Amino acid sequence: MSVEHTKHAGAASDDLDLRDLDVVVVGAGMAGLYLLHRLRNEGFSAKGLEAGDDVGGTWYWNRYPGARCDIQSVDYSYSFDPSLETEWTWSERYATQPEILSYLQHVADKHDLRDDIEFSTRVESARWDAAANRWRLRTDQGTEVTCRHYVMATGCLSLPKSPEIEGADQFAGEVYFTSRWPHEGVDFTGKRVAVIGTGSSGIQSIPIIAEQASELTVFQRTPNFSIPARNGPVRQDKLDAIAGRHAEYREEAKWSRGGVPGEPPELSALQVSEDERNVAFEEAWEAGELAILGVYNDILTNPASNELLAEFIRNKIRSIVDDPEVAETLCPTDYPFGTKRPCLDTGYYETFNREHVSLVDLRKHPITTITETGLNTTTDSYEFDVIVYATGFDAMTGAIVSVDIEGREGQRLADKWSAGPKTYLGLTTVGFPNFYMITGPGSPSVLSNMAVSIEQHVDWVTDCLVHLRAGGFDTIEPTEEAEEGWGLHVNDCANITLYPQANSWYMGANVPGKPRMFLPYVGGVDAYRQACSDVVENGFMGFELTGPGKRSGTSGIVRRLQPDVAFLLDMMASMDLPPYESMSAVDARAFGEAASAERPPGPEVGEIVDGTFPGAAGDLTYRLYRPATPGPHPMVLYFHGGGWVLGSEQSDDPLCRDLCDRSGAMIVSANYRHAPEDRFPAAPDDAVAALEWIHENAEALGGIPGQLAVAGWSAGANLAAVVAQHARDNDGPTITGQLLLTPVTDGDLDTVSYRENGEGYGLTKPLMEWFWDHYLDPSDRTDPRASPLRASSLAGLPPATVITAEFDPLRDEGVAYAKAMAAAGVAVHHIPARGHTHISIPMVDVMLSAAPIRQEMAEAIQSFFPVVATV
Ligand code: NAP
Secondary structure, eight states: OOOOOOOOOSSOOTTSOOSSEEEEEEOOSHHHHHHHHHHHHTTOOEEEEOSSSSSOTHHHHOOOTTOBOSSOTTTSSOOSOHHHHHHOOOSSSSOBHHHHHHHHHHHHHHTTOGGGEEOSOOEEEEEEETTTTEEEEEETTSOEEEEEEEEEOOOSSOSBOOOOOTTGGGOOSEEEEGGGOOTTOOOOTTOEEEEEOOSHHHHHHHHHHHHHOSEEEEEESSOOOEEEOOOOSOOHHHHHHHTTOHHHHHHHHHTSSSSSOOOOOOSOGGGSOHHHHHHHHHHHHHHTSGGGGGSSTTTTTOHHHHHHHHHHHHHHHHHHOSSHHHHHHHSOOSSOTTSSOOEEESSHHHHTTSTTEEEEETTTSOEEEEOSSEEEESSOEEEOSEEEEOOOBOTTTHHHHTSEEEOGGGOBHHHHTTTSOOOBTTTBOTTOTTEEETTOTTSSGGGSOHHHHHHHHHHHHHHHHHHHHHHTOOEEEEOHHHHHHHHHHHHHHHHTSSGGGSOOGGGTTTSTTOOOOOOSOOSOHHHHHHHHHHHHHTTSBTEEEEETTEEEOBOOOSOOSOHHHHHHHHHHHHHTOOOGGGSOHHHHHHHHHHHHHTSOOOOOOSEEEEEEEEETTEEEEEEEEEOSSOSOEEEEEEEOOSTTTSOOTTTTHHHHHHHHHHHOOEEEEEOOOOTTTSOTTHHHHHHHHHHHHHHHTHHHHTEEEEEEEEEEETHHHHHHHHHHHHHHHTTOSOOOEEEEESOOOOSOOOSHHHHHHSSSSSSOHHHHHHHHHHHOOGGGTTSTTTOGGGOSOOTTOOOEEEEEEEEOTTHHHHHHHHHHHHHTTOOEEEEEEEEEETTTTTOTTTOGGGHHHHHHHHHHHHHTSSOOOOO
16 A cells, blocks of 8 residues: 655755754664654654755665565564554565555655654764753754753664775676665666675575566675565455454564564474474475464574574575586575575575576675676676676674764764664663664564564664653763663673574674674564663663752662573572472472473483492492593593482483583492481591592593592582592592682681672572571581681691672572682682572583683683593
8 A cells, every 4th residue: 555645855944943952863764763852752852863855774775676574564563553553454465665665655654753853864984962951963964953861763774884905996787786775776687797795685686686687696695594575465365464453463473583473492402203393394485474483492502503503494496407517606605594694585595596697606706896887706707787686784783883983081983882882771861861773773673573672662762762851860871880781681682592603694794894793683573672671670770860959779780680590580480490498308309300300411421321339328329421532531530419409410410411521520429428417527537538539440440540520409519619629638549620610618608698688699698598508407517527617727738719609598608609719729619600600500401601601611620630531
């Protein structure tokens, strides 16, 4: 459907008052239009400044043939105006650029937004005037605009990247950029055309250009994964999902991971049979949606799962493209699927079966120069009538820093961001009061349905301005602490995915010299929305609000847990599990074993041997994990966690496998007697017996005599510390190192970490009380064999690596033990595991964020021995 609209062309008109506005909005795309609408409805004086001569933003500029959205149009559209849902009917699943532009023009007309926009006006600079608490903007029309609040609604993919090809200005034929396409269109009929670039813009335009051109040569640097869009009328199942429940459907989108309603996948690609997986892949391929990325829950986190889908798509490419060599050139092989933005196409791969279309692999034959008549590669010369650059954008930050923005104390945003953007919530940045970015770096933006993310940011900013006005505040600015915390969280989210592995525009890698960092927030639209709401509900946490004689806002960091740790804790809370301390020890053990049976097994090791050794009061079991490398190996005597009540030599199996695999050392997990059946000092007595036995039998076990370290987790780390003290005090056996993972070191539960983390982080204070009470009498709590921190001296102990978790009740006693050992002259390496809990670090293949910590632990083990052969 297309609706007549009135177009405002031309430069800023004289009759508009551009001084002392409440808000200036830069950009009149999807974000700017809705923002102006909301600001006006809230009674703010606001103006939009737009470089183009009409509304539309990305859909105004990107008019290349074949341009269309790749999120279904019923989703990629506004939700704020319910009447739009019925008065506008999309003609296709994925609407064309002209239809989307008409839609935005319709919205602008319907809500009478054009009067509030200065078209053909580009903002060149913006300066914060601290004396006046106002922004002063200069435009290319020579106008100065002043405003209290300044919003960049300039889009994530709006500043074209220069093609960076030598001789680009020499070509005498026609030159076009997909991102700045002529309004009158281009006729390629009978022309020899080159297209450089095979991202979304190239992949959409190539099949259509091929329809007209007499010859088309595609210059590909990196092949892209593309899925057939299977465009057509909006499908009935989609219409059914929305019919009669628009508002609910839109609400579901707001609380979905990617901004489109849908159930998140529960299974890993590796949890199903090959047949089942191929059926699922085939269905996703047939569906023609980017939702293929979520067909399993680990496509973007597990390289093995990702490769299965990547190879499925490569096989599709091979089946479509006739020439096997061309097919292989079109197959991406050097980055995981999805880590560069995948595309939806219409006949892209088929185009390469046409006689007059050829593909040049720039990896094999790079362009050396553009010439007056065409271009040269290292091996060939080509002549063309037209060159089309589909070479992309300086994404996410380019448009923002292309304005010379100067904040408090003369700081330039471009300088502040020279090592990469720093933002709070992707909305604001320290040093730039009353400055906002719609879908800025550090927000879900390009990883989501932009329409949903845009509306969320616009609502957040507008509600914030209403709050400031109601409270009499003039300024708002984030704190350093909040911004740094958000930056860590954005990185933490990215680092558990495969995204950082690709040279993508998400990483800034497409622009030479741009700092390499993952720019958007990958934690999900739902999680992000919750974080933004939490900030507001907690009194604008991480912001400082100022007004005449007043200050507001609260300090703090809105997200401190590692994202996968938070996810697990939420899941555990929703399961409403009975607390261990409500059970008998026997039932608690059965419960723990049942839970352990569900976990991933951990990596393969060379060999696993089960056996018995003489404990202090009878035989006990052990499990030995031998590396795959030729022996003999250095040995680590390991004690499991479980509060001296739960567990066995097998209960930390995945962790033992992981440490063995990563360190190349042999791990021997020795059991010990448990309370309440065998109370203190049964466990330390057995631990000492295990130490003596392993020392005496090192050679027989395949170990290197004299190369023996101790390790443990939680109560097991307590035992490791205790046997280290015992060996020191009893002339051996010699221990070369102690690896203490979140150790129990003291029976005093009155610490800050107990107060802060005693509930809600897996291990609770009531559970630790239950463990201690089962283990020993209160009067024994100060015995150094129970509380090694209480030893009269810690001097002379073997080198130690102590890992403490930020959200662990035991954190402070672990830190205290590390400090006390260091003070006594012991070589101590302390690893504070940021955002982790007591239970998260041993969760192999569950807590991806813990893998680097376990790697550090493995390196610590290696450091305990002279030479360790790594696998
Ligand atoms: P892009 O994805 O960055 O693709 C640019 C292409 O140009 C890449 O193949 C790149 O190769 C190549 N290139 C860049 N400089 C080059 C050079 N000097 N020599 C040779 N090749 C060069 O840009 P885009 O296609 O415009 O798409 C950008 C984003 O916009 C998309 O990822 C998508 O998010 C959005 N978009 C969406 C739609 C849609 O909704 N349907 C349509 C268009 C765009 P390398 O990969 O080797 O750098």
